[in-house]
Amino acid sequence: MTQTPSLRGVAETPYEREPGYAERYRDRRFCSGTGPRTDQRERAILRALLSHAAALGRLGPGDWLDVPAGAGRMSAELPGPVVAVDRDVAMLRAAADLPRRACGSAHALPFRDGAFAGVLCHRLLQHIPSAGERIAILRELARVGRGPVIVSFFDSRSLPGLRRVVRRWLGKRRSGRSTVRRAAFLAECRQAGLRPLAVRSLCRFVSEQTLVLCAPIDGA
Numbered sequence: 001m002t003q004t005p006s007l008r009g010v011a012e013t014p015y016e017r018e019p020g021y022a023e024r025y026r027d028r029r030f031c032s033g034t035g036p037r038t039d040q041r042e043r044a045i046l047r048a049l050l051s052h053a054a055a056l057g058r059l060g061p062g063d064w065l066d067v068p069a070g071a072g073r074m075s076a077e078l079p080g081p082v083v084a085v086d087r088d089v090a091m092l093r094a095a096a097d098l099p100r101r102a103c104g105s106a107h108a109l110p111f112r113d114g115a116f117a118g119v120l121c122h123r124l125l126q127h128i129p130s131a132g133e134r135i136a137i138l139r140e141l142a143r144v145g146r147g148p149v150i151v152s153f154f155d156s157r158s159l160p161g162l163r164r165v166v167r168r169w170l171g172k173r174r175s176g177r178s179t180v181r182r183a184a185f186l187a188e189c190r191q192a193g194l195r196p197l198a199v200r201s202l203c204r205f206v207s208e209q210t211l212v213l214c215a216p217i218d219g220a
């Protein structure tokens with residue numbers, strides 16, 4: 001795996017996929033097997049976290065950033081006009097329904113400080129193997145958001161997390177996904193200037209997919 005140096009000095013983990021992947025991700029990834037149920041539960045959790053943010057008085061007016069937007073699966077769930085950002089042009093092309101799209105990396109977002117009323121970073125951090133790189137990305141999300149920042153990660157304390165460890169022991173091919181313990185991930189958020197306000201798992205210990213609602217720490 002070749003890493004690309006980012007503008008901020010932390011090497012970026014690549015995300016290389018075969019031609020046609022973007023259309024397949026958009027049209028098929030969440031349409032068969034457990035996909036539709038995962039999709040439904042992820043949306044339900046995102047809505048629950050947004051309601052929680054509203055109840056705390058943390059939802060203000062303005063644009064939302066969806067990064068990485070992929071093919072825009074979660075964009076319509078966000079409570080404001082969305083700017084969709086992804087590093088992969090093919091993904092942005094597949095998200096043709098979204099009016100405002102920009103190609104860019106979560107490491108160095110082309111936006112001013114506090115530009116967004118809220119930020120969603122869904123299904124990126126499980127592809128990032130090191131705490132240092134995750135913190136660099138989280139810091140960038142905190143910089144451009146002035147309201148809620150919602151991020152997902154894969155919790156290592158889960159059945160799929162355990163399966164990944166066993167596969168590693170058995171020398172099987174690695175999936176390219178990385179897991180982290182919940183407490184360690186929340187510490188990474190704090191280190192990046194984000195205060196975790198609520199954590200929701202798709203199904204604690206059974207699913208690894210977990211979403212965290214954060215708020216920027218003032219003056220961080």
Ligand SMILES: C[S@@+](CC[C@H](N)C(=O)[O-])C[C@H]1O[C@@H](n2cnc3c(N)ncnc32)[C@H](O)[C@@H]1O
Pocket residue numbers: 012013014015067068069070071072073074085086087088091104105106107121122123124
């Ligand atoms: C699994 S998709 C998730 C898309 C969408 N958020 C969803 O939940 O369906 C991961 C996306 O991350 C993008 N990506 C990977 N590294 C990135 C980076 N450093 N900055 C922006 N996008 C990145 C990939 O191009 C891909 O579209």
